[in-house]
Amino acid sequence: MKALSYLNAPFWLMGVVGAEKSYMKNPIIGSERLNKLGLHRKRVEIAEAMANSRRSRLARVVPDEHRAFFDQNGYMVVENFLPAEIYEKLLMETAEKTFAAREMRQGQTVTRMTPLPPEVLNANPGIASAARSPLAKGMIRYAASQGGQPHCFMQTVIAEPNKGPKDPQTDVHSDTFHATAKAWLFLQDVGEEDGPFCFVPGSHKMTPERLEWEYENSLSASADNRSHHASGSFRIQAEELDRLGLSQPVRMAVPGNTLIVADTHAFHGRTPSERPTTRAEIHWHHRRNPFLPWTGLDPVSLPLIREREMNLFLGVSDFQEKHMKKPTIWRDVGDVKLRSEAHI
Structure with a gap:
C-alpha cells in the first residue's frame, strides 16, 4: 500500500461506523487480522440490535398481517396494491410517454433507471400515487428498519440471454451486512419464465449459524475473485443454504399491480431468464447508516432534496x-x- 494511501485512514475509520461494506476499498473492513478478532461479527451484531430497536418504533404503520408475515419470512407481498382505476392510469402514463433515463449493463441484463423528480410526478398522477404511497413507504421503512425517504424511480429490467456473460445479480446473495430494503410494484404480470425475483424465506434472521457464516466469509472476502462478494455483497451456494438450515429460494411469479417489499440483507436474487424479456416496475430502495439509534433526521427528506435525490x-x-x-x-x-429496447 502506498504511503499516501494512509491519508485516507480517517475515511476508512468513518466507514467502519457507517454503511461501508467493501472489503476491497476499505483495508480496515477487509483486514483478515481484525476480522479474526471479530470486527465484522461485531458490526453485524450491533447493526442487528439497532435494527430491531428501530423496527419496534416503525411497526405501527404496517398492517398487522403484513408485519407478522415479514417478521417470519423477511418480505411482504401485496396483490392489487393500487386501486384498479389508479393502476390503469399509471399504465396509460407509462405506455407511450418518453422519460429521461439511464442504463447500465450487467452481463446479459440491462437495467434502465427512470428518475421521478417532482416535475415528472406532478405531471403523471398515476405514477405519483404509487411513488408517494404512504403504505408503500411505511412498509419499506419497516423492512429497512429505517425512517426517512426511500429512493424511488421507475425501473426496466431487460434480459438478453444471448448477449454477454452471466448476470451477477442471478447469483443468490445478500446486499450488505445489515437490514436494508428494496421494493417493486410490478407493472405487468411476471411469469415463471420471465426471470422473477427470488428470495430465501427467513434468511433475514441473524441466527448463530448465519453469524458464523458471516464471520467465515469476512476472513477471505478481500481476496475473493468475485467482485461483488469482495465488495461486501456476499454470494451463497445452494449447499450453504442447507448448512444454515434455510430453504432454497422461492420464485415470485406474481400478477401486475403486486407490491413486493423485502429486506435484502436476506438472501435473494434475479432468476435467470431463458428468453428475452422486458419487465417494468416502480422501484424503491432504502439504506442508511445501520448504527443510527434514531429513525428520523434524514437529510434526503428535506424539501429541496426529497424526490430529487x-x-x-x-x-x-x-x-x-x-x-x-x-x-x-x-x-x-x-x-x-x-x-423500449436496450440502448447500450
Missing part, C-alpha cells in the same frame, strides 16, 4: 466522471419509453 446522485456521478476520472456505471440514453 436520484438526479442529484446522477449529477454528482457525471461530475466525478468528467473531472475526477471516476467512471459512472449509469449511461445517459436520453428520453426513451419505459419498455
Whole structure:
C-alpha cells in the first residue's frame, strides 16, 4: 500500500461506523487480522440490535398481517396494491410517454433507471400515487428498519440471454451486512419464465449459524475473485443454504399491480431468464447508516432534496466522471419509453 494511501485512514475509520461494506476499498473492513478478532461479527451484531430497536418504533404503520408475515419470512407481498382505476392510469402514463433515463449493463441484463423528480410526478398522477404511497413507504421503512425517504424511480429490467456473460445479480446473495430494503410494484404480470425475483424465506434472521457464516466469509472476502462478494455483497451456494438450515429460494411469479417489499440483507436474487424479456416496475430502495439509534433526521427528506435525490446522485456521478476520472456505471440514453429496447 502506498504511503499516501494512509491519508485516507480517517475515511476508512468513518466507514467502519457507517454503511461501508467493501472489503476491497476499505483495508480496515477487509483486514483478515481484525476480522479474526471479530470486527465484522461485531458490526453485524450491533447493526442487528439497532435494527430491531428501530423496527419496534416503525411497526405501527404496517398492517398487522403484513408485519407478522415479514417478521417470519423477511418480505411482504401485496396483490392489487393500487386501486384498479389508479393502476390503469399509471399504465396509460407509462405506455407511450418518453422519460429521461439511464442504463447500465450487467452481463446479459440491462437495467434502465427512470428518475421521478417532482416535475415528472406532478405531471403523471398515476405514477405519483404509487411513488408517494404512504403504505408503500411505511412498509419499506419497516423492512429497512429505517425512517426517512426511500429512493424511488421507475425501473426496466431487460434480459438478453444471448448477449454477454452471466448476470451477477442471478447469483443468490445478500446486499450488505445489515437490514436494508428494496421494493417493486410490478407493472405487468411476471411469469415463471420471465426471470422473477427470488428470495430465501427467513434468511433475514441473524441466527448463530448465519453469524458464523458471516464471520467465515469476512476472513477471505478481500481476496475473493468475485467482485461483488469482495465488495461486501456476499454470494451463497445452494449447499450453504442447507448448512444454515434455510430453504432454497422461492420464485415470485406474481400478477401486475403486486407490491413486493423485502429486506435484502436476506438472501435473494434475479432468476435467470431463458428468453428475452422486458419487465417494468416502480422501484424503491432504502439504506442508511445501520448504527443510527434514531429513525428520523434524514437529510434526503428535506424539501429541496426529497424526490430529487436520484438526479442529484446522477449529477454528482457525471461530475466525478468528467473531472475526477471516476467512471459512472449509469449511461445517459436520453428520453426513451419505459419498455423500449436496450440502448447500450
